[in-house]
Amino acid sequence: MAPIARPTYAVIARTANVSEATVSRVLNGDDSVHPERARRVHEAVEKLGYKKNRVASALASGRTGLIAVVIDDDLSVFSDPFWGTVTSGVSRVLMENGLQTVLMVSPVGSADGGVAQYLKSGEVDGAIFFALHSDALVTKLQKQGLPLVITGTPHSSNDVAFVDTDNFGGGYAATRHLMNQGAKKVAIITGDIGTTAAKQRLDGYLQVYRESGHVPAKGLICEGDYSFESGQQHAKKLIAAHPDVDGIFASNDLMAMGAMSVLQDMGIDVPGKVRVVGFDDSLIAQTARPALTTIRQDVVALGEAAGTLMIAQLNGQDVEPVILPTDLVVRASA
């Protein structure tokens, strides 16, 4: 267990015959150092296999090089590849800029829980939030001057940087496509309505109805929770209450799959009798039979945008929210 003793500035300075201050300057890219002395430092570093101690560096400089990615939820969130993909996009951008990603998967709960403690303890230079259920912690951290980025639209309108998919546009496009295909009675199974994304997708759906001069019949708007099971349950209820439903827009692919499985088990043809559109364009949309028509969002780009906004803030730049466009991907189900 005894770690091998590693060299420090003192050793490098002695070997290169310069002061520690000069070592520090060279290693931090200060180009005011005389080239010859810089060369000697680099030589010593090379020869001794020196690695800077980032903890000491962090304490002295006040910068840790660590960015927290906080997923405000429990483990279940990762069974959906969505957040994993976003995280990988974030992580890639941060690493390119010499920053590391600290992953925290935990219900954020209050503004004083374990996550909050950690973020306030000075160990990270910034924090990126996913699936935020409340803005309380964000507001608090913002006051402390911690650079923040939210993935998804914030609930309140404090001016925090955020990135999001055009959920309204996606919901609109999905519903419009169903109607264009000839569906007259289109239902929606929403996601967890506590999330702004679910609300915005619903708004897109309602907008299409509004433009068509109609109002969705009672019972056509079903509050799901993004799970396969909730897709199944609501599809069953829908068919029972509205046997003439001919279009279903589910706010994610998983619920769409749940709905399709129920329809198929009941012998109802998709898309012949009922057309189904999902949201996300995840893997299951491609592998489904019939393949699922869905709204694609660029999840990696979402993560990269979040990382980029963080970098910009660390560089003291002003940042604007980023909203990424969606694409309708037409397959067999609608």
Next chain:
Amino acid sequence: MAPIARPTYAVIARTANVSEATVSRVLNGDDSVHPERARRVHEAVEKLGYKKNRVASALASGRTGLIAVVIDDDLSVFSDPFWGTVTSGVSRVLMENGLQTVLMVSPVGSADGGVAQYLKSGEVDGAIFFALHSDALVTKLQKQGLPLVITGTPHSSNDVAFVDTDNFGGGYAATRHLMNQGAKKVAIITGDIGTTAAKQRLDGYLQVYRESGHVPAKGLICEGDYSFESGQQHAKKLIAAHPDVDGIFASNDLMAMGAMSVLQDMGIDVPGKVRVVGFDDSLIAQTARPALTTIRQDVVALGEAAGTLMIAQLNGQDVEPVILPTDLVVRASA
């Protein structure tokens, strides 16, 4: 941007009228401090909203409270929810023990790349590796005394701690099930054969053949790479070369889905004509039609086991490799 100045030990010590050493003892749970003085410290901490500076603590103590999770691959790894789920298991166990997860998604490549530099820079107390393509870096880090855990069986037999699924047993059970169902000519589509998991699943398949006194016909063993597309390609080739194949064991669900989609498109009944078994029991196995018979591995448990092995090592305990059992989940496809 100006962060609010936070109180330090000096302030707490003054407020509680004790020394900084005593503050440190109280905050680190040293119970040798007189209860009354400890109470005063806690009071001061509470009153001033004190948060320990973890960076300073790390420099002085040599422990950072950070564990690296290194995924030796590119972004694509996260489109498979597998690693996201493992990571969440790891992260939960670590957080319960006051440790944070630093996520690094990057091809590890050499023993001297960016990831290697970081791991050697003293910023983490240990490292957990996923999907390791080579043991070079592990060997190097082991020499430096960094606590390590590998998820998956290591390639060489240095005695590093690892956790893995019983891939051999799973491959055996899948193939045995196909034969028990009456399949005579069973093919396998393996995963990336550079991974030990893929090799072990293949070994399980071969063992069943061995016990049956037969040898798989030439062309029944197809080298896939875990992707949907490779499942499709190999299924096509298989049917062309062996029209009488009646069982396919794919080394993950995704390839099984690829194979099934090809069979269905060719009008070949699953499971009537060809039975198909996958591996993982991921979401798509449940949502597939016909639902996919597969080998379940407990992915969250795998992550938790990795986290637990890390904690044990940090506590100076000796650790043994952990192999988790698999379950055959019989659904409609076989």
Next chain:
DNA sequence: CTGAAAGCGCTTACAG
């Protein structure tokens, strides 16, 4: 362009 020195905020033998 360069170095001496103070300092970042904790931890930990050591002596009592």
Next chain:
DNA sequence: CTGAAAGCGCTTACAG
């Protein structure tokens, strides 16, 4: 049970 003091390994005004 407690405190004074040294130290962790860097960074950064400051003075030259």
